[in-house]
Amino acid sequence: MFSWLKGWFVTRSPVPLQYMRVKPERNDGNPLMFQFFTWDCLQDDKSWWKHFEEQVPRLAEYGITQVWLPPPNKAAVPEGRGYDAYDLWDIGEFEQKGTTKTRWGTREEYLQACKVAQEHGIDILIDAVLNHKLGADRTEEFQAVPVRSDNRLKDAGPPRTIQGWTAFDYSGRGDKYSPMKWTQEHFTGVDWDDKAKTKGIFRITSPGHKGWSRNVDSELGNYDYLLGQDIDHRHPAVQEDLLNWGEWILQTTGATGFRLDAIKHIDRKFMLNWIQETRRRSGKKEMFVVSEYWTGNLKFLMPYLNHFKGETAFFDVPLHMNFNKASRERTRFDLRKILSSTVVQVRPNDAVTFVDNHDTVEGQSLESWVGDNFKVQAYAIILLRGYGLPCVFYGDIYPNKEGYSETISREVLLLMKARKRFGHGITEEYLAHSNCIGFVRKGDSSHPGCAVILSNREEGSTPYVHELRMNVGIEHAGSKFGSFMTGHGVVEIDAQGWGMFTCFASNVQVWVKTEELLPENR
Template identity: 60%
Template sequence: MNLFKRWISSPQPALNGMRLGPEEHEDTNPLMLQFFTWDTKHPTLSWWKHFEEEIPRLAAMGFTQVWLPPPNKAADRDGRGYDAYDLWDLGEFDQKGSIPTRWGSRSEFLSACKVAKEHNVDILIDAVLNHKLGGDRCEAFNAVPVNSQNRLKVDGKPRQIEGWTAFDFPGRNGKYSAFRWNQSHFTALDWDHKTQTKAIYRIEGPGHKGWSKNVDKELGNYDYLLGIDIDHRHPAVQEDLKNWGSWILDTSGAVGFRIDAIKHIDHKFLVNWISQLRRTPNRSKMFAVAEYWSGDVSLILPYVKAFKGQAAFFDVPLHMNLHNASKHYSRYDLRTVMNLSLAKLRPRDAVTFVDNHDTVEGQSLESWVGSHFKTQAYALILLRPEGYPCVFYGDLYPNSECSPDDITRSNLEKLINARKMYAYGPLTDYPHDKNCVGFVRAGNEKHCGCAVILSNREDHDDNFVHSIRMNVGSHHAGCSFKSILSDGGHVEIDKEGWGVFTCFPNSASVWVRE
């Protein structure tokens, strides 16, 4: 732990200065929902219309923010938006074979955003700023092939190639932004149309500066990820992306961003981009969470410092702990599940999650948390105070991609309600043994608190039950606590606030005052 001391003390925690929900929710725990999976579609409605119809229910459940999929026009007609073609087209123009995006039309998107605001639910925009795809024309320019495993190593001589680097947006025809992209605005691409060759080519020539030095050092230099890689050092690029950021917030009424793939983007640009947007009136608390995908917290902490409190970070290390706990069953020591996580080391910089669209089985970052551990995982992120939790649509709604069983979904809904109603106040841990841990939230003047036990024990003895003696506070003396995840069960609290709480193997139990 001494290794991390210099990172833990600085900078100012990001979440402390951010809006986590409308003012109406200031007295309740904030909660984010990722409202999409990778493949899911509604059978009869556009995605935006589906979201709009769900807003009243989500607001009643206690969600204060919703992270929506990228609303921009994709390179492919059915693209999710991560194949970003035109950030300024929200499903308004006939481009790439369609007027609407995969998710719906501009009017449907804005209608859903309006309804969300009316129900005191904040909208977060997924900002895909690293790359573009689906160029309108080829251009000829000089480039050099580089090694895919070490981008600092050249794999051949410079040559003239042709790339789809001209973005004219003819369907939009200059509306909202007159900026048109060409090869001078990019650093690299992975396709030479002239020779029909796939490789990573770093663009060379006047104005090109090579790879950015302010990116992740994986693969030597991880500036290039996919598609046509944007050069964030170019003044015209900076101006257009800054204008877009302000425009999308004004247009949609959104309060902030989820920023995609930041390890590949010049972090000095991103810090400046966020801080510039925050200098606009009424945006000083604009929300921002960055996706830096690594299970190694020692790689994320330098980024936390570099961002100077301008963005929170998804707690991928904690997700990987939950995945490993799921994968190893009773062999995993539950007492270590929070270790080396961002939530443990920098809790007010951590956005915690169990799964997302990339971790689903078959996806590029597959690391799914199995259903046998899903309730325990959500109990950890929803009922503990560390971090700001994000629930995944794939766990909350019936869908063919993730297939949550009825018990898991029911338990998740109960845990969401427990977060809203009970999970407040100081935390006390009870690390009982390798396969059973407990913790207590003491509550506050408005909320009674709760006692939680988690088990990953595989046991075929129907008579075995975990029990942990925990203190819920002397103000509960003489009261009875009930279980909210299962029927029946009562715990009497003695005069000093102690009670013996129980949990079945391989499950979770949450106890609250009757």
């Protein structure tokens, strides 16, 4: 009888991209994230932090509101990227692991770069590596059992005494910032027995240990263990140290949020509490958080989205995998299905969309590079369609040795400009053909809109030019639209707001009112 009341008093989870800070308050434009590094990137004549500082004005000009920087912490080796986390509290200040600076530079350079970014209206995101540690200072002896690599719930032999690299003394830093010294009691497992000189996965079984966490992904039986010394997030001292670090790094850098690395391997109860408590301790209720849960299967990702109750956005790995598949299948891929089973399709305000990142590059552990034949189309979808928060990859913009194309860089920069100027208002989609789709952004009171058409038909195929009839709004009746990407061609809009828009095969076209075109686009 009162079924209409059902759900009325149910507490609904907050929607991440609607309440978290995605851009500085004074910025009325579209939010846009930028990943400012690749796996192998370095500058010959300056530190990475100095390089970033110098590029800040350019990034601001292109509409970047957030920058995801590489992990700032001291790594296990001087050239380490920070994912081989040794000391989170050392951001290039102490002589440890054979160096004072990190791969990326010194503490002073890092903080100066963060300051300059903030002065230009760009927020900083900290890449938080909380799953594991590497580069211990000495070994310890303890009981452990080897487990099978394909199923960590099954033992591969009897318990034995091993020597593991689990003691982190931090003699270079001492007790500054944190007095905690890590030992075997703070870890669940290791991957090396120094006593027997044997590599494997060993679950620590000494007194006080609880085994693998149950609150992790079920891949490989239990995916608590990933690499190095696996942190036990149930240990009270571990929890307090990581919480203290979260508050400290935000205060030290002025950063507004985090990118969380490898959360499928971290106890999710701890991770949820860490996010909530870091928000509370730092006083940053709108603290931005995006999490990496690497799976192309939305079915596996959805339980995590539900568990975290809107406290974090998620990288849309299923969408990235669709882009990769589209680039491999070429004209056989049905573009009308490009958003199928993706986060941005089912939970658009939970999705951080991306085309590629440092892990997807050819030769990396998660290799799934989006080919050049579909990269610009993929960027057009995430930058201009109007759903999710897009993240642009440094490797697609700046010259590098890991997959850079000058042509693609130029096209993506144009799309970034188009997002800033024209990517506003509601989105109307035209899923016309398996090899040609389009959409219209209607604009708003402060920004004009645009019409976008893209193709995955092979170059040289017949017909070489796609035509797609789309409605840009009756308010544009009698006007003319021109090409923002090439500066060629004119589309006349009829009395009802319809126009016949075109796009070359294997290409992207963005159409805007001719009076909105810059001189170089005309």
